[in-house]
Structures are given as structure tokens and as C-alpha cells.
Amino acid sequence: MEKLLKDKKAIAIFVLPAFLLFTFILFIPICQSIYYSFCDYDALTLPKFVGLKNYKNLLIDDVMKTSLKNSVFFLIYSCVTQLIMGLILAGLLTNIKAGRNFFKNVIYLPCVLSSAALGLLWMFIFSPKLGINQILAKYGMEGPLWLMDIKGFITLPMWVIAFVALWQYVGQSMMLYMAQISGISTSLYEASYIDGCSKLQSFRNITLPLIKPMVGTAMSLNAIGSLKFFDLIFNMTEGGPNHKTEVLATHLYTQGFKFFKYGYASAIGTVLLVLCLLMTFLINRAFRTDDM
Amino acid sequence: MAQLSAKCIFQKGVIMMKKKVISLLLTVAVTASLLAGCGGSGAAAGGAASGAADSGAAADAGSGSGGEVEEITWMFWDDLNATEDLITKGYKDVIDRFNKDYEGKYHVTPITTNLEEYYTKLNALVASGETPDVFIVSPGPNLTTYVDPGVAADLTPYLDDEWKNSFSSEAVFAQQTYDGKIYAVPLNIAAACVFYNKEMFEEAGASVPKTWDELIDACKKIKEKGHNPITISAGTAWCLSMLVGYLCDREGVDLAKINAGEEKWNNPKTIDAVNKMVELSEYFQPTAAGDTNDVATAGLYSGDAAILIQGSWAIGQINGENPDFEEKCGVFQFPEIPGGNDPNRVIAKSDSLAMSAKTKHPEAAIALMKYFTDDTAQKYTAEVGGKIPVTKVEYDADKAPAQLADVMDIFTNASSTFGFYNESLISTEAGSTFDDNMVAVYLGEKTPEQAFDDMDAFYAANK
Numbered sequence: 083m084e085k086l087l088k089d090k091k092a093i094a095i096f097v098l099p100a101f102l103l104f105t106f107i108l109f110i111p112i113c114q115s116i117y118y119s120f121c122d123y124d125a126l127t128l129p130k131f132v133g134l135k136n137y138k139n140l141l142i143d144d145v146m147k148t149s150l151k152n153s154v155f156f157l158i159y160s161c162v163t164q165l166i167m168g169l170i171l172a173g174l175l176t177n178i179k180a181g182r183n184f185f186k187n188v189i190y191l192p193c194v195l196s197s198a199a200l201g202l203l204w205m206f207i208f209s210p211k212l213g214i215n216q217i218l219a220k221y222g223m224e225g226p227l228w229l230m231d232i233k234g235f236i237t238l239p240m241w242v243i244a245f246v247a248l249w250q251y252v253g254q255s256m257m258l259y260m261a262q263i264s265g266i267s268t269s270l271y272e273a274s275y276i277d278g279c280s281k282l283q284s285f286r287n288i289t290l291p292l293i294k295p296m297v298g299t300a301m302s303l304n305a306i307g308s309l310k311f312f313d314l315i316f317n318m319t320e321g322g323p324n325h326k327t328e329v330l331a332t333h334l335y336t337q338g339f340k341f342f343k344y345g346y347a348s349a350i351g352t353v354l355l356v357l358c359l360l361m362t363f364l365i366n367r368a369f370r371t372d373d374m
Numbered sequence: 375m376a377q378l379s380a381k382c383i384f385q386k387g388v389i390m391m392k393k394k395v396i397s398l399l400l401t402v403a404v405t406a407s408l409l410a411g412c413g414g415s416g417a418a419a420g421g422a423a424s425g426a427a428d429s430g431a432a433a434d435a436g437s438g439s440g441g442e443v444e445e446i447t448w449m450f451w452d453d454l455n456a457t458e459d460l461i462t463k464g465y466k467d468v469i470d471r472f473n474k475d476y477e478g479k480y481h482v483t484p485i486t487t488n489l490e491e492y493y494t495k496l497n498a499l500v501a502s503g504e505t506p507d508v509f510i511v512s513p514g515p516n517l518t519t520y521v522d523p524g525v526a527a528d529l530t531p532y533l534d535d536e537w538k539n540s541f542s543s544e545a546v547f548a549q550q551t552y553d554g555k556i557y558a559v560p561l562n563i564a565a566a567c568v569f570y571n572k573e574m575f576e577e578a579g580a581s582v583p584k585t586w587d588e589l590i591d592a593c594k595k596i597k598e599k600g601h602n603p604i605t606i607s608a609g610t611a612w613c614l615s616m617l618v619g620y621l622c623d624r625e626g627v628d629l630a631k632i633n634a635g636e637e638k639w640n641n642p643k644t645i646d647a648v649n650k651m652v653e654l655s656e657y658f659q660p661t662a663a664g665d666t667n668d669v670a671t672a673g674l675y676s677g678d679a680a681i682l683i684q685g686s687w688a689i690g691q692i693n694g695e696n697p698d699f700e701e702k703c704g705v706f707q708f709p710e711i712p713g714g715n716d717p718n719r720v721i722a723k724s725d726s727l728a729m730s731a732k733t734k735h736p737e738a739a740i741a742l743m744k745y746f747t748d749d750t751a752q753k754y755t756a757e758v759g760g761k762i763p764v765t766k767v768e769y770d771a772d773k774a775p776a777q778l779a780d781v782m783d784i785f786t787n788a789s790s791t792f793g794f795y796n797e798s799l800i801s802t803e804a805g806s807t808f809d810d811n812m813v814a815v816y817l818g819e820k821t822p823e824q825a826f827d828d829m830d831a832f833y834a835a836n837k
Contacts, residue, residue, distance in 0.1 A: 124497075125497045125498065125500075125501045126497055126500055126501060126519070126523055126525065127523055210660075210661040210664075211661070211669070227660075227661060227663065227664060229664055230609070230661065230663045230664025232663070232817050232819065319664075322609055322611075322664065323608065323609060323663050323664055323813065323817065324608075324611070324810055324813045324814050324817060324819070325810065339491075339494045340802070340806070341801075341802055341803045341806070342493070342494075342497060342519075343803075
């Protein structure tokens with residue numbers, strides 16, 4: 083094995099498929115779209131270089147402001163709630179004996195289902211003519227317009243969608259934390275119990291510090307996932323009413339595929355790329371573990 | 375990295391490095407998948423289309439005809455086989471008839487998408503130099519997108535007298551004509567009218583309104599009976615903006631002058647029109663803000679609301695979903711605003727066919743277009759599809775949906791037609807901006823003045 087790893091040809095052969103895949107499917111399109119972000123490009127005529135025009139337009143675009151606001155809200159909401167809910171669920175499930183696998187599967191299930199189908203399902207649940215409001219109406223209560231309300235800095239539909247996203251993806255965080263927790267040696271816990279720790283104390287003093295690196299990884303995944311979040315929003319509200327629930331990815335889609343402003347859409351994509359890189363960098367900084 | 379011994383791999387620093395590299399790669403991969411999605415779709419769409427063309431060619435070869443067959447493509451925004459839409463089913467018949475009658479001479483292969491992806495895919499095909507020989511397009515800025523860069527062919531030379539005279543009037547070409555040249559052929563016309571529930575009107579003692587005040591009065595009476603007077607969709611923004619379009623036209627707004635930059639959007643007539651929309655919004659169903667077009671239309675045929683302002687294409691949907699409603703459903707023309715513009719103007723919209731300017735088989739393409747406007751196809755359009763035919767064809771009114779007769783009455787008595795406002799502005803995006811601003815006014819986020827100032831700002835920035 084050691085010999086093989088020293089052979090440069092062998093390394094090259096092993097790396098080549100992934101390298102080619104990454105280059106042609108990822109890096110070249112990324113570079114292309116960064117180039118397009120400096121152009122007027124409608125896919126019908128050749129791209130025309132316009133310098134920073136698209137980026138200047140981004141600054142005065144009201145929908146861009148809304149989508150940026152919503153994306154940041156989403157980022158913070160999902161990082162915080164996924165961390166808390168994921169940890170609580172992981173902590174609970176590693177401590178129960180009966181039905182652990184059952185609950186694990188139930189909680190993880192939404193992760194493997196299609197977001198489009200789930201989006202539709204939740205749209206029906208929150209629709210004023212079906213779902214929750216009909217049940218409330220039976221008890222004489224009038225439910226709010228879950229996916230249509232427009233009041234407030236962060237509108238109600240955004241909270242609803244963020245809740246659905248939490249429900250869908252919390253299983254992912256939970257699995258990551260559970261994997262890390264089950265890797266912690268039981269002797270540590272036994273020692274802590276002998277020293278008189280309660281379960282809660284051992285969770286705080288043993289579990290938490292030891293899963294810190296996984297928190298970083300899970301949070302990076304969350305951050306990237308929530309920044310490029312698209313499917314639930316597109317299926318539940320399509321960014322409406324009147325762009326109130328637009329996020330960066332849906333705004334990009336509208337500009338690119340509805341108005342054929344590929345240059346402008348690429349500029350939004352570039353902003354998204356920079357944001358993702360920045361968040362990963364920050365999260366990795368925050369959760370850097372020097373002693374492992 | 376490779377030179378490090380196996381032991382070293384376990385050292386902290388390397389772990390850190392690896393982690394960093396992995397997380398960076400992960401970030402890039404995840405982000406890029408989004409970007410790549412945009413870049414890749416063109417190629418994918420092109421691939422799919424050429425795939426379709428291949429299979430078409432193969433099928434043709436299988437039927438035993440030699441190499442003389444002229445193969446053309448026709449692009450459309452609905453699946454011909456999976457659809458429930460009656461108009462689409464009619465188009466499928468046309469394609470089948472064409473392929474059968476011209477067997478061994480011409481053969482057409484349909485390229486179909488869903489409506490949402492239609493223009494994305496069409497543009498990808500145009501960009502890759504594989505423009506379909508014949509493609510469907512909405513008149514207005516959509517068609518202009520293909521006329522300006524020379525993608526769509528000038529059809530004037532092909533419109534011989536016989537073909538041209540078969541159309542009901544020259545006016546049907548109005549929206550397809552640029553500098554006196556016709557760039558697309560209309561297939562059918564839908565007119566925007568007001569559909570209403572006769573039973574509810576009777577119950578409330580309301581009469582069919584002719585003027586704006588009568589409409590408000592009818593709404594008031596229906597509301598007093600505990601029904602929703604109007605069902606409309608602001609979730610699908612063009613539905614609301616269609617109402618504003620009608621109000622603007624009744625008020626006498628000169629859209630041509632606004633588009634030419636000679637008049638401002640923010641003027642007393644547009645403000646009056648939008649204020650009337652706000653006045654009427656008191657009678658909308660409570661969920662109008664988020665209801666989609668389909669949900670709003672369902673509001674009429676399921677008996678939730680009394681009035682629906684919609685294009686006549688909704689007839690197929692209404693009668694298809696609830697056949698019992700056909701006899702209860704009445705149609706009237708959008709009411710007059712006294713002292714305003716001519717009340718006999720009607721919003722109309724047509725599906726049109728354009729031909730690629732680079733097609734190698736113009737004769738085959740024109741032959742196909744003629745099949746779409748021949749008597750069989752046009753008769754079907756009226757009797758089964760419930761849309762207004764574009765030719766002088768005689769159809770059996772008893773077979774056609776009950777509402778079509780009323781729509782035909784309104785359409786034939788129309789002094790002139792105009793397009794949807796959002797499809798009659800300087801660009802598709804301008805139309806969308808108009809829609810958004812009207813919804814914003816309805817939601818109370820903007821005053822009419824602010825909304826039209828924003829329209830003026832958009833026009834100034836996108837001349």
C-alpha cells in the first residue's frame with residue numbers, strides 16, 4: 083500500500099476520474115458563470131461584456147434585498163434550530179433502548195423523500211381550503227393565511243417554510259451527531275457517573291466537547307444547504323406572494339429561466355458562491371479543534 | 375502529501391488540512407451543483423431534443439419511406455399524449471393527420487415540454503443552432519424576442535391569397551405583424567370575459583352589470599347573501615393584472631404612448647383604474663392573495679364565488695372539471711366605465727405558430743401550418759376546444775360548449791381587441807414588473823402612485 087502510494091502514476095490514475103469530473107462538471111461551469119456575470123447574455127445572442135453592470139443592478143434590486151434577507155434568515159434559523167433539535171434528538175435516541183431504530187428511521191425518513199412531493203404535501207396542509215385551517219374552523223377558530231401572509235419583517239410563510247425545512251432535514255443532523263456520540267467510549271461516561279455526574283452533566287461535559295468537530299461539519303452542511311435552498315420554496319409559494327418569500331436561488335431561477343437574463347442570474351449565483359465559501363470558512367474557524 | 379509516511383497521516387496538522395480541503399471541496403461541490411444546473415440545462419435540453427428528432431427519424435425509416443422524406447420538427451408547450459387539455463388533443467390530431475396525408479413526402483416530429491420550461495428549452499435550441507422548424511409562441515414581447523434577432527421567418531411571402539382569405543379578418547394578424555410583415559400565424563383566439571354563476575345572481579337579485587357601478591352593486595348584493603362575490607388569483611399575478619388591464623383600458627389609458635415613452639405610467643387615468651381595482655378588492659375571496667389561477671377558477675365552478683374574470687380558455691377547464699356547471703355559467707362583457715373609453719374593446723390572446731428563419735424545409739413547414747388552420751382543425755377548436763376559431767369555418771354551435779356562444783357574441787361585437795397588459799409592454803420583464811406592482815397595491819404595500827412611479831423608473835432604466 084505504502085509502495086503504491088509512492089508511485090506517482092498510480093496516484094495520477096486514481097485521481098484522474100474525480101479530477102476530470104470536477105473540472106468539467108464543476109470548475110469550468112463555475113468559471114463560465116463567473117464570466118457570464120460580467121456580461122449581458124440572453125442565450126440567444128453571444129454574451130456581451132458589460133463590466134460590473136450586473137453587480138450594480140444587484141445593489142438596487144428590491145427583490146434581491148428581500149431574497150438576501152430571507153436567505154440570511156434561513157441560514158441563521160436552520161443553523162440554530164438544526165443544531166439544537168439535532169442534538170436533543172441524538173442525545174435522546176442514544177439514551178433510550180427500546181425503539182431506537184424505529185424513531186431513527188421515522189425522523190430520518192423525510193430526508194430521503196422528494197422535496198417536490200413534500201413541498202406539495204405541506205402546501206396542501208397549509209392551504210386555506212384544505213388542511214389545518216379546516217380543522218381549526220371545526221373548532222370555531224380562524225387560522226391565519228399560512229403561506230400568504232405578508233406582514234412583518236420576516237413574513238409568516240418564511241417561518242412556515244423554515245419549519246418544514248427543519249422537519250425535513252433534522253434527521254440528517256441527528257444522524258451525524260448520533261454517529262459521533264456512539265463513537266465516544268462508554269468508559270468516559272462510567273467514570274463520570276462514579277464521580278457523581280448526572281446524565282445532564284455528563285452530556286454537557288463529555289458529549290458536547292467531544293462532538294464539537296461534528297458540529298462544525300454538520301453546521302457547514304446546514305449553512306450551504308440553507309443558502310442554496312430552493313425546492314420547498316418553489317413548490318410551496320414560488321417566491322410569492324409578490325416575492326415576499328423569494329430566496330437567492332429562486333430569484334436566480336426567475337431571472338435566468340423566466341427573463342433569460344443569464345448574465346444577471348450568474349451574478350446572483352456568484353454572490354451565492356461567495357456567501358457559501360464565506361460561511362464555510364467562518365464556521366470552520368469557529369469550530370476549529372486544536373486538540374483531538 | 376504522498377511523500378508523508380503513513381504514521382504522519384495521523385498527525386493533527388494533516389487532519390486539519392484534510393478537513394479543510396474536504397470542507398472546501400464540499401462547499402464548492404454543493405454550490406457549484408447549483409450553478410452547474412443553470413449552465414448544463416441548455417446542453418441537456420438540446421440533447422433531449424435531438425434525441426426526440428432521432429427517434430422520429432427512426433420511426434420514419436421504419437415506415438418504409440425512402441430518403442426523400444423532408445423531416446421537420448414542431449415545438450409545443452404540452453405533452454401530446456399525456457394531456458387532458460382539449461386544445462392539445464386537437465393539435466395531436468393535426469400532427470397525426472399531417473404525417474398520414476404526407477407520408478413519404480414530409481414528416482413532422484413534435485418536441486414537447488411543459489409550459490413552464492417551454493421558452494427555456496426553445497432558447498437553448500435556438501442558441502445551439504437547432505431551432506425547431508415550426509414553434510408555438512405567444513404574440514407580444516415573446517414573439518418580438520424571436521423576430522428581432524431574425525430567428526422567426528417573415529411569413530408574408532408564403533401567405534398566398536387563398537390561405538390569407540380563409541382567415542376571419544386581417545385583424546387576427548394584428549399582434550403578429552411587425553413593419554407590415556407577418557411573422558406568425560394565429561391558431562385560435564381566447565377572449566377575456568366575465569364568467570358568472572347565474573343561480574347566485576338570481577338568488578341575490580342581481581342583474582348582469584353593464585357599468586362599473588352596477589358591478590359594484592351586484593357584488594354588494596351577493597356579499598349580503600353570504601357568498602364570495604368575486605374569485606380571483608393574486609398568487610398567479612397576471613390574473614389580477616388582467617383585471618387592472620381591463621380597468622386601464624376602460625379608463626382610456628393609451629398604452630402605446632406609455633410604451634413609446636411619450637406618457638408617464640403615473641397619470642390620473644392609471645391611478646383611477648387601480649383605485650377601482652382596490653375598491654373591487656373588497657369583494658374578492660379572502661384567500662385571493664395566495665390562491666393560484668387554478669384554485670381561483672375552481673372557486674367559480676365549485677360554487678364558492680359568483681364571478682370570475684378570466685380568458686375563455688377557462689371554459690374547457692370549467693366544463694371539464696364540473697360538467698353540471700355548464701348550464702349555470704353565464705358570460706358577460708367587462709363593464710363600461712361611464713365617461714371612459716369605448717366599452718366594446720376586448721382583451722384577446724392567440725396561440726401562434728412561427729417558422730424558423732433557417733429552416734431547410736419551408737414548404738413542409740408551411741404545409742404543416744396550413745393543417746393547423748384548415749377547416750377540420752378550426753372546427754375542432756370551436757366545437758371541442760371551446761376557443762374562437764381564426765378562420766371563416768362554419769361550426770356546429772350546438773356541439774360547442776354553451777359559454778362559447780356568449781363569448782363569440784362578445785368577440786364579434788368587439789370594436790377592437792387588445793392584448794394582456796403584461797404581454798403588451800416593452801419586455802417580458804416589464805410585464806412581470808407590472809404584475810408585481812399591481813399585486814403590491816392589492817396587498818396594500820404600495821399606493822397606486824408609488825406603484826406607477828416604480829413602473830416609470832423601470833421604463834427609464836430599461837429603454
